[in-house]
Amino acid sequence: MEVSWQPGMKMDVNAPMCPSRGVLEHVTSRWGVLILIALRERSYRFSELRRHVGGVSEKMLAQTLQTLERDGFVLRDAQPVIPPRVDYSLTELGEEAAAQVEALGRWTERRTEQVLKNRERYDEARP
Amino acid sequence: MEVSWQPGMKMDVNAPMCPSRGVLEHVTSRWGVLILIALRERSYRFSELRRHVGGVSEKMLAQTLQTLERDGFVLRDAQPVIPPRVDYSLTELGEEAAAQVEALGRWTERRTEQVLKNRERYDEARP
DNA sequence: CGGTATCCGCAACGATACTG
DNA sequence: CAGTATCGTTGCGGATACCG
Numbered sequence: 145m146e147v148s149w150q151p152g153m154k155m156d157v158n159a160p161m162c163p164s165r166g167v168l169e170h171v172t173s174r175w176g177v178l179i180l181i182a183l184r185e186r187s188y189r190f191s192e193l194r195r196h197v198g199g200v201s202e203k204m205l206a207q208t209l210q211t212l213e214r215d216g217f218v219l220r221d222a223q224p225v226i227p228p229r230v231d232y233s234l235t236e237l238g239e240e241a242a243a244q245v246e247a248l249g250r251w252t253e254r255r256t257e258q259v260l261k262n263r264e265r266y267d268e269a270r271p
Numbered sequence: 272m273e274v275s276w277q278p279g280m281k282m283d284v285n286a287p288m289c290p291s292r293g294v295l296e297h298v299t300s301r302w303g304v305l306i307l308i309a310l311r312e313r314s315y316r317f318s319e320l321r322r323h324v325g326g327v328s329e330k331m332l333a334q335t336l337q338t339l340e341r342d343g344f345v346l347r348d349a350q351p352v353i354p355p356r357v358d359y360s361l362t363e364l365g366e367e368a369a370a371q372v373e374a375l376g377r378w379t380e381r382r383t384e385q386v387l388k389n390r391e392r393y394d395e396a397r398p
Numbered sequence: 399c400g401g402t403a404t405c406c407g408c409a410a411c412g413a414t415a416c417t418g
Numbered sequence: 419c420a421g422t423a424t425c426g427t428t429g430c431g432g433a434t435a436c437c438g
Contacts, residue, residue: 163386164379167379167382168304168376169301172299174430178292189400190401191400201431201432201433202432203402203432203433204430206400206401214394215386215390216389216390216393222400226438227400228438229400230401237382237386237389240378241378247371247374248299248372248375249291251368252295252298253291255367255368256290258343258364259290259343259364262341262342262343262364263341263342267341317419318419328412329420329421329422330412331410331411331412333420333422334411353418353419355420356419356420357419357420
């Protein structure tokens with residue numbers, strides 16, 4: 145797979161020469177990962193999602209959702225009712241992305257204990 | 272999968288309550304992703320890796336490699352020769368992680384064109 | 399409720415210089 | 419060659435206030 149970069153290429157991640165890096169960073173972004181995984185299970189309202197994905201600020205949630213919507217991963221359904229109700233769900237493309245990400249997430253959960261042990265060994269070998 | 276967070280839990284990603292988030296962020300970090308994918312293909316020397324993964328500074332490469340080594344994903348083989356030669360490769364655990372990440376990377380490459388079109392549509396629908 | 403707008407601190411990051 | 423050290427900047431991300 146192509147991750148290389150030649151001196152003539154723009155290094156900006158959003159540059160036309162290597163746009164896939166930018167897409168990858170959206171998908172693997174701090175909150176993007178967790179949002180995709182959450183939405184795979186079911187659709188969520190804004191505040192509901194905010195509670196479920198703990199630790200995310202309103203700003204970052206809104207920002208990340210917009211990015212994911214723009215990329216075509218997330219569908220935003222704003223219903224014209226009072227009080228406002230907005231539901232977020234995955235598009236077909238988003239479902240594909242989320243499946244990949246969730247696989248990675250599940251693998252990580254399985255191996256976390258091992259990683260924690262590795263860190264201990266690493267640290268105690270270095271004063 | 273468990274991404275939720277309860278008010279009593281520390282929100283710090285490195286907190287003991289939800290350590291898997293921290294592991295996930297190492298694996299999905301900006302340069303971590305590209306390094307894992309690169310090392311899956313073969314082992315690399317430091318500068319070689321720096322050239323192959325374009326746009327990464329020495330500092331970030333060293334830092335990310337250390338993080339991945341500490342987690343037990345990357346093996347560092349420093350040979351006592353002059354000039355110094357250090358080879359980086361994947362551990363068995365790292366190979367597993369890299370396989371997941373590469374799957375995500377390949378999917379992203381396949382879908383990048385579609386995402387670019389989605390962005391265009393999104394942008395032109397909003398002045 | 400579901401956002402946007404604004405401000406701002408701080409960690410992340412890049413560039414550079416230096417060392418074994 | 420393979421880093422570490424230092425420094426300057428930036429942009430991420432949290433807090434707050436306000437709006438439809």
